[in-house]
Amino acid sequence: xxxxxxxxxxxxxxxxxxxxxxxxxxxxxxxxxxxxxxxxxxxxxxxxxxxxxxxxxxxxxxxxxxxxxxxxxxxxxxxxxxxxxxxxxxxxxxxxxxxxxxxxxxxxxxxxxxxxxxxxxxxxxxxxxxxxxxxxxxxxxxxxxxxxxxxxxxxxxxxxxxxxxxxxxxxxxxxxxxxxxxxxxxxxxxxxxxxxxxxxxxxxxxxxxxxxxxxxxx
Numbered sequence: 001x002x003x004x005x006x007x008x009x010x011x012x013x014x015x016x017x018x019x020x021x022x023x024x025x026x027x028x029x030x031x032x033x034x035x036x037x038x039x040x041x042x043x044x045x046x047x048x049x050x051x052x053x054x055x056x057x058x059x060x061x062x063x064x065x066x067x068x069x070x071x072x073x074x075x076x077x078x079x080x081x082x083x084x085x086x087x088x089x090x091x092x093x094x095x096x097x098x099x100x101x102x103x104x105x106x107x108x109x110x111x112x113x114x115x116x117x118x119x120x121x122x123x124x125x126x127x128x129x130x131x132x133x134x135x136x137x138x139x140x141x142x143x144x145x146x147x148x149x150x151x152x153x154x155x156x157x158x159x160x161x162x163x164x165x166x167x168x169x170x171x172x173x174x175x176x177x178x179x180x181x182x183x184x185x186x187x188x189x190x191x192x193x194x195x196x197x198x199x200x201x202x203x204x205x206x207x208x209x210x211x212x213x214x215x216x217x218x
Contacts, residue, residue: 076124107141186215
């Protein structure tokens, strides 16, 4: 069976790991990535589409795959404002999901965050919760909402707070047991592995996969 995966956010910490897994997985015959600029990777299965994310409707015919993986994400500091942050973490994923659903996508998998809640008083968590709710309303055949804790790994961009967190995370993780396991820091590669694993299972219609479930994937 010919299966196509479409990945958005392929240059990020999780997205770059997920891209390698998708290309190596015989489950998929082709992999499409949407990107602002070329990532300079050559592979027989890979099709790269350079897009203007503010004009996604112009690429509707290209946003066509059975499996959609959304690893888009930024910070308010990098985006420059709350409005710009919401564009990347809410508007773009929702637009991609809407187009993909019209084109017959069956599975949508997205990274949000541990603590995502549309009613949260914290702006970051509220936006993450809002996109989760909007995607549920689209009624995909299957939807995985991936909620990692602090991400570990080498980023192409430096985030000061996360850099500090990564240094103390190995010590902190040892103290988190039982019900606190879901707060453990997690490698970006592990998130990518779990994202791919759960998307290929005969899952419930909507799965909210917290950090502890991501850590359990071997």
